[in-house]
Amino acid sequence: MDNLFATQRWFLLVVFLVTGFLLYLLGPILSPFLVGALLAYLTDPVADRLELAGFTRTTSVVIVFVILSTLLTLLILLFIPKLSHQIQVMVRQIPAVIALFEEKVIPAIQAYLGEDISFGDLSTLKQLITSHWQKTGDIMAQIAGGITRSGLAVVGWFANLLLIPVVTFYLLRDWDVMIEKIGYLLPRNIEPKVSLWAKESDEVLGSFIKGQLLVMFALGVVYALGLWMIGLDLALLLGMLAGLASIVPYMGFIVGIIASAVAAYMQFHDPIILLWVGAVFAVGQALEGMVLTPLLVGDKIGLHPVAVIFSIMAGGQLFGFVGVLIALPVAAVIMVFLRHLHDGYKKSHLYGSEALELADIPEPVLEQEKNDDEQR
Structure with missing residues (x-):
């Protein structure tokens, strides 16, 4: 049995390395x-x-x-x-x-x-x-x-x-x-665990792409419409810029209100316009906190903003435009892998003698503690 596990690990490692090498060679197409x-x-x-x-x-x-x-x-x-x-x-x-x-x-x-x-x-x-x-x-x-x-x-x-x-x-x-056929190709003894990891990776990636990116787009639209309503010439550009910067919490608000305030003052030369700019971004922040984020993202735990920025920059540095495209899926898989590695480490003897007692703790208690840690 141990020989079987060792063979499977080497096989999966070779498949992973060959796939990465092919991605590097075929990047231009x-x-x-x-x-x-x-x-x-x-x-x-x-x-x-x-x-x-x-x-x-x-x-x-x-x-x-x-x-x-x-x-x-x-x-x-x-x-x-x-x-x-x-x-x-x-x-x-x-x-x-x-x-x-x-x-x-x-x-x-x-x-x-x-x-x-x-x-x-x-x-x-x-x-x-x-x-x-x-x-x-x-x-x-x-x-x-x-x-x-x-x-x-x-x-x-x-x-x-x-x-x-x-x-x-x-x-x-x-x-x-295709997803079903890929599942059939996996070795039967590791298919449940790999399927679980794939499902968690999909939840992590989906909560960001289908959630946070939708929030960013919605904020961009709200900011652009608000700035257009007060007559700003650069409304579309500044609104989209603020929406993109919202990938980092509060960064979109800071970047957007400063850039919009400068542009509005240069266009109107009236300090009163700054109050209207502040009102637009205040409404956007209120919508984000009370409507957009609860509705589109909810309480899902996606990719951390810093992890997103680093993964995109690292992917672009290593593989160019192709690296940018695969950065977020790879980051989601790595995040899930690290989470399971962390849980396994805390249950191992390497963590300490108390880790041995975790085997006696009921699974619902461990799951509740995990949820409490994620909420914190």
Whole structure:
């Protein structure tokens, strides 16, 4: 029996290493497949609910696919051009913001503290930005020109773009079947434990992607609408920026209210507008705490914000864009593995003599203590 376990461990280790090596080698062509897999994972629960409502799997997938395609098309056609324009407006305002900081904010700080404080040579930074901001408007033209000059690049770009919906459709249609077949491939003696780990990984990842990301998107929409209602030109850009920064608790509020306050003052030159900006973000925080987070995330324990940031940066550093796509699933699996490793360590003799007594404690008591620790 011990030889069997040792053989299985070596086999699984070899499979893991070969899979990682193939991901590294095939990284340049994996992007559309990973994006399609991510979209299929996110929309599979919707297709499952349509199946429960009486639709066939294919019909359910077609309905989900049409809705998803419509939303992505509207996003590209309506919001991307507006975001591009607002980025240009923001870049043009940076020198004026630096001048405001240099002429009013710094003297006010110095007068309050009663001594001179040096913030560096801001005039040089302002001149640098003023002389080079025009180049940002030519970036897309330069990229388009470079792509046009390379026929293979055009073909590859369009092929990847067209592959994403095709891969998404077929993966979504066969998602449940693939998961079931993967379960059948596992060795029978370890299949229950691996299935348990996979279920916990799905809960961790799902609570973040299907919960926290929805909260971030909803906050971005709330902030953008609120800033648009008070007349801010950069409402969409600043709202989405605040929503993205909400991946870290309170970071979206801090980043969003500071950037929006500066942009609003530069546009209106009226301190009263700052009160309206504060009201928008106060409403957003209230909605997040009382409605969005309880409704979309609940009491699930997902990935810690710091773990999310580190995993994305580490994945990008190691594997580029493909690493960014697989960072969160890998982080979820590692988190579940570490949790089980921690529980096993506390029940082992390595932790201490008291760990031996845990075997005599009823399982419901251990489960309650685990839930109490997670809530704390």
